[in-house]
Every structure is written in C-alpha cells, then in structure tokens.
Amino acid sequence: MRDSEIKHLRRSCVSTQRDADGRIYRHRLHGLAFKGEGVHGAAATWIVTAPVARAVAVLERCQPADEPYLFAHPLKSANHQRHHIAGRVRTSATTIKDIAALAKWINTYCGVHARTDSIPEVGGHLPHLTTRKFRRTLAWFIARRPGGTIAGALQYRHQRIQMFEGYAGTSDSGFRDEVEAEEAFARGQFLASMGADDDRPALTGPAGAEAEARLAELARQTVFDGQVVTDEARLRRILARHDTHLYPGTFITCVYNPDRALCRTPAGAADQPVMADCQPLACRNTALTSANRQAMADHLARLEDALADRDRLAPYIHHRLEEQHHATAAFLTRHTLETAE
DSSP, rough: OOOHHTTOOOBEEEEEEOOTTOOOEEEEEEEEOOOSHHHHHEEEEEEEEHHHHHHHHHHHHHHTTTTOOOOOOOSHHHHHHHHHTTTTOOOHHHHHEEEEEEEHHHHHHHTTOSSSSSOBBBBTBOOOOTTHHHHHHHHHHHOOGGGGHHHHHHHHHHHHHHTTTSSGGGGTOOOHHHHHHHHHHHHHHHHHHHHOOSOOOBBBSSHHHHHHHHHHHHHHHHHTTTTTTTHHHHHHHHHHHOOOOOOEOSEEEEOGGGGGTTTOOSSSOSSSSSSSGOOOOTTTTTOOOOOHHHHHHHHHHHHHHHHTTGSSSOHHHHHHHHHHHHHHHHHHHSSHHHHHH
16 A cells, blocks of 8 residues: 555454354455545555554554544654644654654664664665555565565465455556566566576476577676676666566476467467466476476475375375376476486
8 A cells, every 4th residue: 555545544444254154254444545536535445464454453542532544643742732633644754754763763672682683774874764665565575475485475475366356456556567567577587697597407398499599588688798787777678678478487487479378268368378277298388497397306206105195095086196197207207308317
C-alpha cells in the first residue's frame, strides 16, 4: 500500500472470512486507493496476511475509541496537544522522521545490550528510509526469493498469491507491474552473469544449443571489458531491448518459443511461459544447466526412496511413480554431458 492509502485506514477496516469450521482463511483490508482517483480516492480492498490484521488491531487500541483514523497523532504526543483536529493524520514527513527515530533507537538498544542485529549503516550513517521504498523492497523480495531457501520461497510466493487477489494485483495499483519488472530484472542479471562465465558447463537438453546462442548474444550486449554491466538503469535498458526469453527454473531452464511451448493454451497469452503448467520431459523448449541436472538427479533419488517402500504404496501410485522414475532417468541419460562425471 502507498503511504496515502495507509494513512486513510479507519477503525474496523479489516474483515475476515471463515470456513465451515470457523477457522479464518482470509483477511480483507478495506480502504481508499488514490492513484488516478483524485483527492477523494476510490474504495478498494486488499487481501492481507494475519500479521497485518494484528497490526491493525494494535493501532485500534492505540487510538481513543472516538478517533476514526488509525494514523491520527498519538493521544499523548506533542503534535496531538498542539495541532489536534478531527480527521487529521500524520503526514509522510512525520512518518519518515518516526522511522529514523525508530532506527536510531534500535541501534542504541543493540549497543547497550551487546546485540549484533542492529541496522547496518551506509557510509557511516543510518540509511535514509522513506515510505516510498517499502513497496519496492517487498517487490524485490517477492521477485528474488532471498537466500534460495524453501521457507523463504514459500513465504513470499504465498504472499504474492494472496496480495494479487485483491487491489494490489490490479493494473490500477501498479504493484503487480513492480513485481514483474523486478522479476524480469533479476532474471536478466542472472542470465547476463551466466553468459559472461566462460568456465560454466554448457547447457544441455532439447533446446540447450539455442539457449547457449541466446546467452552469447546477451553477453555481447551486457559484457564490456570482461565485466557485466552493473548500473541498474543501463542494464534495464539493455534487457528491455535484448530480452533472451530464457526463464531459469529449479528443474529446467525454459528457452521460450511460443510455437512449440506445451504450457500454452489457445486462449493464453504468448509473451511468456506458464511455468506452473511446464511439461519439462516432453517440451522442446527445455534446456538444462548443471544446477537443473542436479535437481533432477535429487528428484530421481527421492523417487527411488519412495519406490523402495513398495508395500506401503497403492498399486496405481506405485505404477505412476515407476513411470515417472523411468521417464526422468531416461531424460537425464539423454541430456547429460559426456564429459560430466
């Protein structure tokens, strides 16, 4: 949410949906969206996570019962005493000062208690944090899935799916575009570095040779004097003009060609693959990096472990696992480099 959207949140702005057993499965936050809607805004609904709903409940307790806005000046604050007007909320400038004060307090507290989880300084000073940076930060985390950990990937994928259900996923909000732009940039950075690495093993698979050709062309555009372009604005411009349409994944790297993509439906868009519907063992767009081959080999080992416990498996499940094991093993055998040991 933008700062203006957050500042207009009112008491009781969160509603919940429950299943037949009374368990909460969705939180909805109701407010106003302002982008392109004029000074009065338009009603909008965000799908939010449980921590957001809990934060709203805390804010409601922090304000007097007759105060409708969650971000009105705190009752005991000097601003409330001097400037309190019904319906007046804290400005963005005040919030930025509050963020700076909180960061300073955190580092002082960490110093006093010998904690190591203080906020890192930049050039000897605390970073200048503004409310506008938080949307970009969240988009970065969703797109990059930090650390490559399963927990991190699940957490941010879950948040992306949730948020894109509501206003945050619409073209009016602009947040979907921010996430997709960050994903494209992250993909471009990864591929540019990959293309510049002369020592990496070649890609294999049905589209391995085509993937290598696309990487070589990207490297020609993004590598100068042996170094990959790191200036963000410049790299974004290059990638916008020279998109390789290579999409790295855990098990395969998609060398996207819409005419032969098995993930496409007649009614679907043709501009990029639908990775959730990927058929990697059959699609001719499939290429394999060394990491992809290792992921497939690990998956094959898990299948072997499951098949070893035959007595616990229903016949149909055992048959399907055997088919998957055979197809995966044959695919790996066909597309493993002869020099690989």
